[in-house]
């Protein structure tokens with residue numbers, strides 16, 4: 268039976284306002300917002316001031332409120348709110364990937380102990396319903412790969428650099444349009460995508476990856492010559508979150524990839540996100556949609572609220588196999604590395620070289636590098652270099668080559 272949901276909302280920014288608007292346009296849902304807690308009472312809001320306060324306890328101590336929706340932009344404050352809400356027996360819906368990636372198992376345990384639901388569909392891929400599909404549809408252990416574009420800001424920037432803009436110009440345009448924040452570190456250094464990958468690995472394979480164990484390399488160091496190289500070869504550079512399971516080993520990292528025209532991500536442009544799921548029997552399936560924005564993200568929050576009417580909770584069935592799984596660091600990647608000088612390029616230890624170029628402005632090499640070698644350097648801060656993975660290239664134990672993040676032309680059929 269459907270139950271009445273009385274919501275206490277934290278945050279009334281881009282997504283919070285969007286949620287208010289989409290809730291008002293939805294007739295099938297028995298849900299209403301009773302109170303909204305924000306940070307700055309002096310800001311002008313689109314609804315009556317009586318809704319708002321800065322007092323979290325107005326929501327947390329209100330017994331009539333049975334659902335807390337957490338949509339704030341501060342993960343530490345969100346931790347206090349979410350843990351208190353779960354402990355006081357309220358269901359929680361959140362879009363906060365950083366909070367969840369940092370405290371995943373603790374929050375799952377708290378929800379279980381207090382017999383409430385903790386749902387977070389909007390935290391990965393915006394409007395794309397990926398978490399619930401991984402939980403419900405792919406509810407066995409047949410999944411082998413999950414990878415995709417999960418950060419709209421960097422995808423927008425890469426779309427523009429692919430068209431000939433410099434990284435700095437493209438970032439500035441993204442900031443002017445409100446896609447990128449003034450401090451773009453979380454997006455351009457791949458942290459945001461990494462937090463999302465941690466959640467994907469949990470729901471795809473039942474594996475909790477410690478967020479600081481997952482390598483995240485972004486696009487800050489992309490140079491004009493890298494974009495030109497890609498264009499001239501008919502390739503594109505895309506920031507992909509990559510997850511794969513090989514027997515009992517899980518691999519996960521975030522890095523730019525140099526992809527060919529038949530790759531699923533090739534035509535995913537601007538702020539769009541796309542995730543490909545690869546399973547033993549169903550082969551590859553593509554989820555494509557708007558990865559951010561007020562209404563698209565609010566639509567995923569709305570779906571979680573709607574699921575609560577029927578007492579829906581993630582079961583984490585695949586986590587029962589988790590003790591068998593290990594996070595694998597012993598493999599090689601095929602990569603393109605460019606450097607400002609040949610000397611700098613020579614400092615990078617390749618296990619095997621497939622192609623080299625040495626020029627006046629820069630040099631590059633394509634070849635195999637051990638993952639452990641890559642991890643020795645802080646690539647996000649290494650301004651002399653740019654690295655991009657060349658797909659289909661995870662080589663485990665240098666024996667078994669796994670075909671992963673491989674191309675399909677699904678996107679053309681879908682768009």
Ligand SMILES: NC(=O)c1ccc[n+]([C@@H]2O[C@H](COP(=O)([O-])OP(=O)(O)OC[C@H]3O[C@@H](n4cnc5c(N)ncnc54)[C@H](OP(=O)(O)O)[C@@H]3O)[C@@H](O)[C@H]2O)c1
Nearest residue numbers: 278279280281282305306307338339340344362363559560
């Ligand atoms: N924007 C997107 O497209 C998108 C997509 C997916 C997920 N998300 C996630 O959704 C969440 C919200 O993002 P957003 O874009 O809506 O952020 P936003 O526009 O910056 O709004 C943040 C809201 O949080 C409030 N706030 C901040 N600290 C608070 C605190 N300690 N207590 C109560 N309220 C507090 C702010 O209050 P004031 O209004 O008073 O400043 C503001 O209303 C984040 O976790 C984000 O990562 C966003």
